[in-house]
Amino acid sequence: MKxxxxxxxxxxxxxxxxxxxxxxxNKNGVSTGIGYNPILMxxxxxQQSHHFSSVSLHLSSNVDYAEAEDVKSIKSLFSKYADDxxxxxxxxxxxxxxFDEMLEMEDLSMEELTEIWDAAPKSGEDDESRIGxxxxxxxxxxxxxxxxxxxxxxxxxxxxxxxxxxxxNAEQSExxxxxxxxxxxxxxxxxAALKAWDEIEKLLADNLxxxxxxxxxxxxxxASSEQLDLTGFLSFNTALxxxxxxxxxxxxxxxxxxxEPALPANKKMVQGDDLxxxxxxxxxxxxxxxxxxxxxxxxxxxxxxxxxxxLLPSELQSFYDSIGDKKSGKLSEEGFATLFEKIDAxxxxxxxxxxxxxPAAAIAEANRVKEDLLGFIDLIDDDDDEEALPCGLDSxxxxxxxxxxxxxxxxxxxTNFIKRKNGNIDASxxxxxxxxxxxxxxxxxxxxxxxxxxxxxxxxxxxxxxQTLRAxxxxxxxxxxxxxxxxxSAASFYVTITGGWDLKTSMSLFTGEPSIVLNIEPDKVExxxxxxxxxxxxxxxxxxxxxMTYLDDDFRVMRGCTSTExxxxxxxxxxxxx
Numbered sequence: 183m184k185x186x187x188x189x190x191x192x193x194x195x196x197x198x199x200x201x202x203x204x205x206x207x208n209k210n211g212v213s214t215g216i217g218y219n220p221i222l223m224x225x226x227x228x229q230q231s232h233h234f235s236s237v238s239l240h241l242s243s244n245v246d247y248a249e250a251e252d253v254k255s256i257k258s259l260f261s262k263y264a265d266d267x268x269x270x271x272x273x274x275x276x277x278x279x280x281f282d283e284m285l286e287m288e289d290l291s292m293e294e295l296t297e298i299w300d301a302a303p304k305s306g307e308d309d310e311s312r313i314g315x316x317x318x319x320x321x322x323x324x325x326x327x328x329x330x331x332x333x334x335x336x337x338x339x340x341x342x343x344x345x346x347x348x349x350x351n352a353e354q355s356e357x358x359x360x361x362x363x364x365x366x367x368x369x370x371x372x373x374a375a376l377k378a379w380d381e382i383e384k385l386l387a388d389n390l391x392x393x394x395x396x397x398x399x400x401x402x403x404x405a406s407s408e409q410l411d412l413t414g415f416l417s418f419n420t421a422l423x424x425x426x427x428x429x430x431x432x433x434x435x436x437x438x439x440x441x442e443p444a445l446p447a448n449k450k451m452v453q454g455d456d457l458x459x460x461x462x463x464x465x466x467x468x469x470x471x472x473x474x475x476x477x478x479x480x481x482x483x484x485x486x487x488x489x490x491x492x493l494l495p496s497e498l499q500s501f502y503d504s505i506g507d508k509k510s511g512k513l514s515e516e517g518f519a520t521l522f523e524k525i526d527a528x529x530x531x532x533x534x535x536x537x538x539x540x541p542a543a544a545i546a547e548a549n550r551v552k553e554d555l556l557g558f559i560d561l562i563d564d565d566d567d568e569e570a571l572p573c574g575l576d577s578x579x580x581x582x583x584x585x586x587x588x589x590x591x592x593x594x595x596x597t598n599f600i601k602r603k604n605g606n607i608d609a610s611x612x613x614x615x616x617x618x619x620x621x622x623x624x625x626x627x628x629x630x631x632x633x634x635x636x637x638x639x640x641x642x643x644x645x646x647x648x649q650t651l652r653a654x655x656x657x658x659x660x661x662x663x664x665x666x667x668x669x670x671s672a673a674s675f676y677v678t679i680t681g682g683w684d685l686k687t688s689m690s691l692f693t694g695e696p697s698i699v700l701n702i703e704p705d706k707v708e709x710x711x712x713x714x715x716x717x718x719x720x721x722x723x724x725x726x727x728x729x730m731t732y733l734d735d736d737f738r739v740m741r742g743c744t745s746t747e748x749x750x751x752x753x754x755x756x757x758x759x760x
Contacts, residue, residue, distance in 0.1 A: 270312060391425070473512055575627050642668045681705040685699070
């Protein structure tokens with residue numbers, strides 16, 4: 183007998199419980215047969231879930247429901263919300279409390295419901311917007327078919343009654359090793375011992391975790407106890423991961439705690455024509471993040487203009503005096519941008535005459551913007567800093583803002599396949615090997631890479647990431663190669679992540695316009711002699727569903743579907759260039 187419930191919960195003990203969740207479906211909508219997996223919950227998550235002493239067939243006491251086999255009750259439910267013509271629109275269906283709650287809890291996606299709605303017969307040839315009672319029954323039962331039989335759920339519940347019976351995944355196995363090193367003879371960890379754990383010490387020292395947040399996580403995981411057992415320790419780490427996972431979706435609304443580092447005192451001339459003003463300012467500003475006449479001497483193009491007579495020293499001084507701050511006598515970033523525009527305006531007419539009506543000039547402009555972007559990424563990925571991670575994972579908030587500005591300019595260029603092809607991107611446009619050159623993902627910063635293995639491996643660190651996309655008539659495969667640098671270098675190794683991928687047309691939550699979504703379904707994670715499932719590898723989550731906002735022959739821009747300020751920038755590897 184099918185069940186209409188989305189999440190079942192079974193209380194195991196006073197402080198911890200297991201949640202049973204719907205099994206994953208493959209891209210064709212067919213159940214993988216994996217079944218329900220017991221997942222540890224913190225007490226707070228437990229309070230937010232629906233708990234029953236046994237398996238129940240409803241979501242809550244406030245929601246109308248009916249057994250999937252009870253056609254009469256389902257039709258009765260339909261009649262309650264149908265219009266005067268005894269018909270129902272899709273909008274009304276979504277507002278039926280049962281479906282509304284499933285959508286709100288995100289256990290049923292709008293895409294899934296839309297596919298089921300489209301497959302159901304409509305009220306007539308001239309009216310494709312409404313359904314009758316029989317179609318409502320079909321939709322109701324189709325949604326119910328997404329979930330496992332309640333007999334299977336009960337079996338899993340019985341097996342899950344004891345935490346010792348839970349098969350730990352690779353991440354939990356690593357945490358168990360840490361637990362064993364921290365716990366006492368009674369297999370318990372005190373608050374002081376947990377706080378002294380090097381992982382927590384580093385998060386606190388780097389201001390990535392506040393004392394109050396640590397105390398809050400402890401109180402939720404330990405509940406009434408003064409110590410944590412293994413279950414509580416795993417629950418604590420799950421809640422800790424969620425702190426940083428949520429950061430990707432809310433990064434634009436959260437204030438940063440990081441202070442900008444002082445720029446190096448031994449600056450060099452900044453080469454390169456027509457760099458964006460923000461890039462120039464960041465490169466030549468002093469330790470107070472200001473630019474004076476001395477710092478302007480580091481701007482090579484400006485010095486060339488002065489030397490060749492294209493700009494008179496008196497003109498430059500006049501511009502500077504009209505903009506400079508009266509207190510410091512120097513220019514802020516905003517003032518420098520104004521100076522840049524004044525100088526640029528002197529030559530604007532000539533540039534417009536050259537580029538007007540010339541497609542080659544438009545392409546050259548797009549290439550310049552892309553070169554500016556890659557140049558600025560090289561600037562923040564300072565090779566002299568041996569501690570800094572590649573791909574901008576240690577970049578500051580100001581660096582991220584400047585990259586965001588350049589990316590926005592690049593997305594508007596005529597070289598963007600997304601715009602040129604009106605979103606009709608083919609798999610062949612993406613096949614090949616791509617190297618990630620930058621990411622602003624908070625999850626990747628926290629995990630110190632894609633898999634998180636580099637940050638947790640002794641003497642290891644993230645060394646770079648390549649993504650290979652393959653496509654045939656029947657199969658689309660993806661392979662990540664994450665390089666883990668280890669000391670000594672002979673011990674360095676690759677983490678290989680394989681799976682499938684697909685392109686989907688969606689609607690942007692932020693612009694309301696159609697968008698191209700790259701959907702990746704990881705299947706396996708391997709390194710050394712270790713091989714484990716990838717579909718539950720938590721650190722991969724933020725990269726599995728990304729909006730593609732720019733694409734050309736050798737460069738790709740991906741943004742987070744729920745956080746447009748989360749960027750993943752890829753450059754095609756040279757041998758794969760088309």
